[in-house]
């Protein structure tokens with residue numbers, strides 16, 4: 001792949017968008033390579049994925065404006081679908097995905113970070129949906145996910161005004177969970193991914209599914225989704241070992257030794 005790299009670090013996969021000359025902007029090729037990179041993650045060996053950008057300036061500076069500039073209406077819609085399909089794949093990826101936002105996260109960059117489970121960023125990060133200044137709407141899920149994450153009023157203000165915000169403001173409005181000096185960002189992402197990876201993998205996957213699917217349902221249906229996924233954990237090696245270790249007061253063992261078991 002030309003623009004996306006993959007590194008395996010124990011149970012953690014690191015996917016890096018590597019097109020620094022264009023500040024990691026998302027053209028069709030980058031989107032296709034991202035799709036391929038997620039498809040290639042070995043889910044039997046990986047318990048969390050970190051998504052980041054190459055270089056020290058930009059996570060992703062948006063969809064590629066050069067590529068979009070000559071699109072017809074139909075081509076624009078198809079380009080939106082291309083981005084939405086891969087971002088939805090990230091959002092519903094079976095294991096947690098952490099966005100380590102190392103600089104500009106504008107337009108499609110903010111949108112791809114919002115398709116991840118957790119966002120942390122560097123002090124130089126800048127978030128925004130500048131699309132209306134370019135004569136378009138956000139097209140890779142921004143009109144939907146920003147409102148769900150920061151609330152409707154704040155999302156509308158940011159999108160209608162096309163105003164970019166810095167890391168601390170992004171934290172204040174709940175768009176990111178934590179801000180780090182740039183050099184500490186990837187270590188912090190790896191530490192968080194490692195903590196997640198040390199927990200019971202089936203349970204973590206089921207939590208992701210329960211939270212995501214429950215948010216799209218009303219409460220009566222949502223709690224049934226939870227009950228099903230809660231029940232699903234029983235009789236697994238994770239559950240037997242996790243509870244057994246607790247009852248035997250062997251907390252040292254915890255779950256670290258339990259390999260992932262496909263259901």
Ligand code: CAA
Nearest residue numbers: 021022023025061062063064065106107108130138139140
């Ligand atoms: N698409 C294509 N190329 C981009 C790009 C983008 N979104 N963002 C940056 N680049 C390119 C620049 O054209 C430039 O290339 P050249 O060196 O060949 O000229 C290179 O990256 C470096 O960029 P700048 O010289 O502009 O760097 P800067 O430090 O002066 O500014 C910036 C950085 C503020 C991020 C500025 O590049 C910028 O505003 N970029 C566009 C951001 C944007 O509007 N993103 C939203 C795109 S629309 C979208 O994403 C739609 C959607 O929802 C799907």
